[in-house]
Amino acid sequence: MAIIKLPECKVNQLKEICKSFNHDSGELINVLHKAQEVFGYLPAEVQEIVAKELNVSVAHVYGVVSFYSFFTMTPKGRFPISICMGTACYVRGAEKVLDEFRRELGVKVGESTPDGRYSLACLRCVGACGLAPVVMVGEKVYGRVAPEDVKGILAEYSNL
């Protein structure tokens, strides 16, 4: 028997989201989108409640969450780092930049550093192809990033 603990306000918020989609299991992806917007990520507890409210199995909800790369089960860091993997950025070396971030932070894509400061994610084209490769830290956009720039970008946040 699984026991799930969540604060009441969060449970109610989730229930509201499910209600706004008429508890329709066909809207699962949209419900999860909304839930991630509100909570920042989709921990197991949130998925359990969504499953219950939409009357689908938790395994199915997890199946969807794990299939789409834009859903995450780990909380975002204080400074969420996103690297664009759209075609333009990819062609101009985004993967090397990503590798450098991975090495510097010691985490994989979708993970956060143990101190909760940084998290690493990949994005589809963010619409700034002229600046490729593009990296975002929170709301701030960095263009034409080369692997050598990674240390410098991180340094901007290390004392914040």
Next chain:
Amino acid sequence: METIKLTIDKKNIEVEKGTTVLKAAQKAGIDIPSLCYFSLDGMKIENKPGGCRVCVVEVEGRRNLAPACATEVSEGMVIKTNSMRVLNARRTVLELILSDHPFDCLVCAKSGNCELQSLAHRMGVREIPYQGAQSTYRKDTSPSIIRDIDKCIMCRRCEMMCNDVQTVGALSAVNRGFMAVVAPAFEMNLEKSPCTYCGQCVAVCPTGALTEVDHSREVIKALADPTKTVIVQTAPAVRAALGEEFGLKAGTLVTGKMVSALRELGFDYVFDTDFAADLTIMEEGTELLERLTRYLNGDKQVRLPILTSCCPAWVNFFEHNFPELKDVPSTARSPQQMFGSIAKTYFAKKLNIDRKDLVVVSIMPCLAKKYECQRDEFKVDGNPDVDFSLSTRELANLIKLANIDFHALPESEFDLPLGESTGAGVIFGTTGGVIEAAVRTAYELYTQKPLPKITFEELRGLDGIRSATVDFDGLKLNIGIAHGLGNARKLLEEVRDGKSHFHAIEIMACPGGCIGGGGQPLHHGDVDILRARQKAIYLEDANKTIRKSHENPYIIKLYEEFLGQPLSEKAHHLLHTHYFDKSTQIIVE
């Protein structure tokens, strides 16, 4: 019926509109290899993802090869199932699948019964030209089932069974691409999921990715231990299927040979779960009558319908999904557990030995029974009432291991006293059988008259949900039957919503009941095998001299010598149980 004419491999054939190329070819005696496709025709069970492409054929006038399992026939179609192009494509597809599959055949539990292995054999694959990275995944062992997902080929048959047929939802395809697997939520172990251990995923898995937990070694060890008395009980559905493992036609009854084989294996006493099935009817039937009488007398507390409780996967299902109904099912233990309980008290006393020196083994068509015999309620001071539960398949392997020539075995009889049973006990093995057995006894106890006719055809068949009204001398009893947990769910929702008009409902988790259990010889989607087993069960019943549980002389004696009355305090203590709420709890902080 609208029909379609087409040509497959130069044979002209005519089939019903809507038929797939795969089925049409089958009708013409052409066996197109397939892998992900699975169906139990007539039982609304089908897996058709069209994903593996093993079944590709050439359709004249089409540029691309078409998957036969997912392509409907059309008028004038000309199909080739064995052209060079088809054979090459099929082999490439198979080689790609094999390139991400471990080469474990020598030590794999599924070896000899694996659909992937037979495909590789049939296509004469001798080497794998594609060498790539192989995905690896941890092994997951639960009380009944082992998941070895490295051997998964993502056919998703198990997902279909667990979700569409059983509506349990323990398994789902998760992740994507190379990392994709079928797993429980959050990739937890099966034991932490709402899995019921019905074993239907194991029954349809084409490879060794899903197999049962094998206890044969422990049993061999016990048999070799001179300080132990080892006894065995065999469930009704086993005798109707075991022969298939030795090449006999489906539906061949092998009761007598099975008893001989078990004796040769060295069991000290060979008993019958059917005896315990008769005992179940005494308890469950009496409970039904008691609830019914109270209900008829206007007692508002009493909850009807009564639900049968002899299927442990079904018990798990309502504990997870309908905890609010946990006082509706009968409290009677399953025959397996009733047998164990009586064996380790009544029979151990007769032999004058300690229960710890008596090892009780059960042969079951079922994987849920492996879990059931490990439940804490069925242990006394840590000693389980049933020590080991083996599947029909494990018994077959044990017989082969011991060099026993099954065909040459003589027929012999079960030992007494726990081996005597009636026809009512036998039919427990099929959907509809438990309730028919209960009706035979309840009718006579209630009306105090002999049954005018002993069989109830209206309760038989293979439809997923059935209902009938039985006349108890003026009292009309509404009876419902469901097999497959998805069908059970429908009846349960009616009960929960107060809309059920049934007085009693029989539920079995497996499609077909125990004849289609997760521990039975694999039917590979052939529904005629289930039909033949069902027929065999009813034949065994018809061959019995005594066909009503309450007339079993050894049951009568058991009550006289030991238990007193059905539902007596002693009977309650030894033969009944209680249920738990296993649903996910959301606690608001």
